[in-house]
Amino acid sequence: MTTGRRATAGPLSDLRAVLAIAGKDLRSEARSRAATVATVFFSSVTLVVLAFALGRDSDLMTRAAPGVLWVALAFSGVISAAQAYQSDLADGAFEQLLTLPLPRAALFLGKLLANWFTMTVLGAVLLPVASVLFDAPIAGGVPQLLATVTLGTLGFAIVATFYAALTANLVARESLLPVLMFPVVVPVLLASVRATEAIVSGADPALAGDWIELLAGFDLVYLVVTSAIFHIVVEE
Amino acid sequence: MKHATPRRPGWLNLLGVVAVSALAIGAYLGLVASPADVNQGELIRVMYAHVSVAWVSFLAVGVAAFAGIAYLWRGAPRFDVISVAASEAALLYGTLTILGGMTYSKPTLNTFWTWDAKLTLTALMVALLAGVFIVRGLIDEPQRRGRVSAVILIVVLASLPLNYLAAEWFRTLHPAKSIDLTGGGVTMDAVMLRVLLFNVVAAALVFLWLLLQRVRIGMREAELDDRSAARGRSEAIHV
Amino acid sequence: MSGSEAAAVELDDVGRRWGRERVLREISLRVAPGRLVALNGSNGSGKTTLLRLLATRLRPSSGRGRIFGHDLVREAAAVRRRIGYLSVQSGSYGTLSARENLKLVATLVGADPAAVDSALRRVGLEPHADRRVRVFSSGMKRRLGLARLLLTDAELWLLDEPYASLDEDGRVLVDGLLDEAKRDGRTVLVVSHEPERLVGRVDAAIRLEQGRLHAVPLQARPRPEVPS
Numbered sequence: 001m002t003t004g005r006r007a008t009a010g011p012l013s014d015l016r017a018v019l020a021i022a023g024k025d026l027r028s029e030a031r032s033r034a035a036t037v038a039t040v041f042f043s044s045v046t047l048v049v050l051a052f053a054l055g056r057d058s059d060l061m062t063r064a065a066p067g068v069l070w071v072a073l074a075f076s077g078v079i080s081a082a083q084a085y086q087s088d089l090a091d092g093a094f095e096q097l098l099t100l101p102l103p104r105a106a107l108f109l110g111k112l113l114a115n116w117f118t119m120t121v122l123g124a125v126l127l128p129v130a131s132v133l134f135d136a137p138i139a140g141g142v143p144q145l146l147a148t149v150t151l152g153t154l155g156f157a158i159v160a161t162f163y164a165a166l167t168a169n170l171v172a173r174e175s176l177l178p179v180l181m182f183p184v185v186v187p188v189l190l191a192s193v194r195a196t197e198a199i200v201s202g203a204d205p206a207l208a209g210d211w212i213e214l215l216a217g218f219d220l221v222y223l224v225v226t227s228a229i230f231h232i233v234v235e236e
Numbered sequence: 237m238k239h240a241t242p243r244r245p246g247w248l249n250l251l252g253v254v255a256v257s258a259l260a261i262g263a264y265l266g267l268v269a270s271p272a273d274v275n276q277g278e279l280i281r282v283m284y285a286h287v288s289v290a291w292v293s294f295l296a297v298g299v300a301a302f303a304g305i306a307y308l309w310r311g312a313p314r315f316d317v318i319s320v321a322a323s324e325a326a327l328l329y330g331t332l333t334i335l336g337g338m339t340y341s342k343p344t345l346n347t348f349w350t351w352d353a354k355l356t357l358t359a360l361m362v363a364l365l366a367g368v369f370i371v372r373g374l375i376d377e378p379q380r381r382g383r384v385s386a387v388i389l390i391v392v393l394a395s396l397p398l399n400y401l402a403a404e405w406f407r408t409l410h411p412a413k414s415i416d417l418t419g420g421g422v423t424m425d426a427v428m429l430r431v432l433l434f435n436v437v438a439a440a441l442v443f444l445w446l447l448l449q450r451v452r453i454g455m456r457e458a459e460l461d462d463r464s465a466a467r468g469r470s471e472a473i474h475v
Numbered sequence: 476m477s478g479s480e481a482a483a484v485e486l487d488d489v490g491r492r493w494g495r496e497r498v499l500r501e502i503s504l505r506v507a508p509g510r511l512v513a514l515n516g517s518n519g520s521g522k523t524t525l526l527r528l529l530a531t532r533l534r535p536s537s538g539r540g541r542i543f544g545h546d547l548v549r550e551a552a553a554v555r556r557r558i559g560y561l562s563v564q565s566g567s568y569g570t571l572s573a574r575e576n577l578k579l580v581a582t583l584v585g586a587d588p589a590a591v592d593s594a595l596r597r598v599g600l601e602p603h604a605d606r607r608v609r610v611f612s613s614g615m616k617r618r619l620g621l622a623r624l625l626l627t628d629a630e631l632w633l634l635d636e637p638y639a640s641l642d643e644d645g646r647v648l649v650d651g652l653l654d655e656a657k658r659d660g661r662t663v664l665v666v667s668h669e670p671e672r673l674v675g676r677v678d679a680a681i682r683l684e685q686g687r688l689h690a691v692p693l694q695a696r697p698r699p700e701v702p703s
Contacts (some may be wrong), residue, residue, distance in 0.1 A: 020582040028570040092564030099530045101556040180367045183360040184395045187402035376494030472503035474677040
């Protein structure tokens, strides 16, 4: 009788599992580029359209820039989150993964990591674009800005990765995801916009710090709650 | 074999009478017997209905979420039924809250909607609950349906305080270091406070009555659903 | 392996519904460890549902199940450590190569990285190891699924149509894997639409009909000795 069973399970192997899942997602995306093209295109279009819509009042444009940036990020985030599970579902690959001795939370964190990474990169790219299009020069605090983008996209990715797993198996999936997600993601969105505003205008660095702290708090709450109950979402 | 639906128990009818009476009395107190406000005149009377249903709507969401957690833990169908019933009530009360808020803000602020934190929170809550029902409608299998909606309700519950904080501080300058839960900032006359509390209790009683009735119906549905469950144990096949 | 070990599979009055429809009804089954069992039944009789339930993908709507003594619902993680599931679908990521797919599984189950190469060799996919699975034929995808199964090194194999899409070489491969599994003392539950192929190999057969389980008598033949 073969024993040959797993190496000792422990936090290190869990970490390796998380990184393997994240790596798989990123590699898969790098090769198919389906979601990347869609999100880059869509977010750019969003920015341009809103620039036109608000364009008559240059003062308004400058003040609206942070909000517009996060709207563009949020919309593209939904698209990429829905896409994130496509390759998993295509040939029953996800089903296979779920029969392995892989902790559900590790699966969740792996996909979250990949999602978060792509969104952060998108955010970093959109920042200068929005700054130029909306005539909102960045007065300073680039590190704070990057921290905001990172934490804001994290909160978004947490909620998106969680709900996308839920809708992946349902019939009306594409239209359902934003409906389910947005009320939950509002605190993250609001905090990110306020923080970005505070940093870009350069007026009050302490204020920005407060909002960033709050954002981190929101992220923590959502992360803990979602990873604890993710295993129920992927049941059949 | 047909089972006749059992008659509604006496105590439930009694509760209904008490609840509706309380509602009527509360309405009378609010509309007639209580004093008009110094600043807002007669319009303040809307507040009694509005605030009381608001508080009960959040109570209902809490009940729904905790019933969902109980379902996840124990698996007994009655918890899922309670969760659905409470969610429906929360949706109803939440909608009434929004209508009350709109009724109040049009004459006073000349707008149907303000992005006031509490109203925003209620609107988001209603949207979240609608999401729960949409998802429930898409899942056929009763166990999965119950578990998934319980999970969504847990996230909903977690998001409510976060939404409140974010909405509250979004429009002010600084996120406050302390949380002011009394909200509204209206120092209330003692009489008005008592009238308000009476109305809250009345609204809660009506909620309880509606909840219990709905749970009865839901349990009956679940029973009928399960009727074809076989009773006997089968012989195990040994291989 | 001692004879007092828990049964490999124990189902007590297990039922499963989809909405109002009962796909599985009062399934009570006991499979001793090391047995090779064929699961037959017409299309739509619930065979895949039963396998998925044993693979912990589905919860029983009623009744209880245990695999090697671990409850299917309450100790699902422990169950997964001991099962290997071959589904009807390919189960692989099309954008990754065969090797990358297996490397991922190896990392997740804690298998030795060298096992990936030997698995690829065993199923005859070595020449195609670095091609994207998306361009694989369905037969090649099947072989990849078998390679993945080997990596899990599981004590209980749940095979859903292992012969499907395979050419004669592939079928011989599956025959060989089944024989090896028997020798290694693995328990195997095989769903197949070609019971003839399995006749000489299985210890027993069971049949699902409209969600109910029935034993199927095998033709009399000497049972191979199972080394303990």
